[in-house]
Amino acid sequence: MNILKGRIIKGIAGFYYVKTGNGVIECRARGKFRIDNIKPIVGDIVDIATLNNIDGYIIKIYPRKNELARPLVSNVDQAVIVFSIINPKINKLLLDKMIVVALLNDIEPIICINKIDLCRREDYEEILNIYSRIGYRAFPISYVTKAGIKELKDELSGKTSFFSGPSGVGKSSIINSLQSEFSVQTGELSERISRGKHTTRCVELIPLNNGGFVLDTPGFTSLNVDVDIENLKYYFAEFEQFQKNCRFSTCIHENEPCCSVKKAVEEGLINKDRYLNYLILLKELRKNQKRRN
Numbered sequence: 001m002n003i004l005k006g007r008i009i010k011g012i013a014g015f016y017y018v019k020t021g022n023g024v025i026e027c028r029a030r031g032k033f034r035i036d037n038i039k040p041i042v043g044d045i046v047d048i049a050t051l052n053n054i055d056g057y058i059i060k061i062y063p064r065k066n067e068l069a070r071p072l073v074s075n076v077d078q079a080v081i082v083f084s085i086i087n088p089k090i091n092k093l094l095l096d097k098m099i100v101v102a103l104l105n106d107i108e109p110i111i112c113i114n115k116i117d118l119c120r121r122e123d124y125e126e127i128l129n130i131y132s133r134i135g136y137r138a139f140p141i142s143y144v145t146k147a148g149i150k151e152l153k154d155e156l157s158g159k160t161s162f163f164s165g166p167s168g169v170g171k172s173s174i175i176n177s178l179q180s181e182f183s184v185q186t187g188e189l190s191e192r193i194s195r196g197k198h199t200t201r202c203v204e205l206i207p208l209n210n211g212g213f214v215l216d217t218p219g220f221t222s223l224n225v226d227v228d229i230e231n232l233k234y235y236f237a238e239f240e241q242f243q244k245n246c247r248f249s250t251c252i253h254e255n256e257p258c259c260s261v262k263k264a265v266e267e268g269l270i271n272k273d274r275y276l277n278y279l280i281l282l283k284e285l286r287k288n289q290k291r292r293n
């Protein structure tokens with residue numbers, strides 16, 4: 001009996017496909033998990049027991065760093081948030097929302113502006129600069145010219161990432177170009193699954209040859225910013241250096257007097273659009289709260 005550590009990259013009808021140093025092994029969960037009410041999910045780091053390196057049993061699930069509900073997946077490190085400047089036009093409010101949702105889930109955002117072949121350099125650089133000044137990684141990409149693809153790939157190395165962004169911005173195109181460069185090691189697995197009778201679409205982690213994993217379906221399909229109103233400010237990283245100087249420690253930088261964040265906005269030290277989006281999110285949170293009460 002071999003005990004191997006691995007990662008669940010796919011789950012179908014009670015079978016879990018675990019990527020180990022000895023290849024992908026088809027596993028069932030031990031009955032014990034059902035008794036403890038723990039169900040393995042894609043993304044879990046597990047120990048398995050196998051006799052033949054073909055099939056085996058999951059015997060241990062390591063503690064999860066995080067867990068997303070839709071799609072159901074664990075241990076995600078990064079969200080690659082993709083927008084295009086045009087076709088479709090960028091929605092900066094949605095972009096800022098996605099950053100907040102990522103941070104709430106303990107996931108690092110990476111911002112990508114795709115389709116830079118369709119717009120002027122100044123247009124995308126202006127937006128990317130807003131985010132890189134705050135400290136986020138931000139990349140210009142063109143799936144068509146392949147600009148920025150290598151830089152993005154380097155960022156995915158050794159991490160588990162998913163792509164997020166509105167329809168039509170080029171998420172699948174980018175994922176495909178990552179795959180064609182990397183030798184994707186799921187061929188054997190896909191073949192085995194396609195012979196089966198399961199046709200339901202399911203979440204899959206695609207192993208990259210630089211030690212990273214990419215989720216094949218977009219994350220954050222439902223965007224619910226779920227945070228207390230007074231805590232939203234902590235998810236706008238650029239406020240941090242100013243808010244300690246606000247008169248009130250409880251300042252949410254809205255209507256309070258002597259607010260250093262508002263002052264920084266007026267002085268151009270904080271991007272005004274980001275601040276206005278923050279105010280919109282505050283209003284949305286209030287509205288949701290009322291609806292619940």
Ligand SMILES: Nc1nc2c(ncn2[C@@H]2O[C@H](COP(=O)(O)OP(=O)(O)OP(=O)(O)O)[C@@H](O)[C@H]2O)c(=O)[nH]1
Nearest residue numbers: 114115116142143144166167168169170171172173
């Ligand atoms: N000009 C240009 N077109 C692109 C680029 N990337 C993707 N496209 C095109 O944009 C369209 C949408 O691309 P997809 O990859 O399907 O977009 P998606 O984000 O996966 O969309 P959904 O599956 O609806 O979420 C396709 O026609 C692509 O060929 C790019 O960098 N430049």
Ligand SMILES: [Zn+2]
Nearest residue numbers: 246251253259
């Ligand atoms: Zn303030």
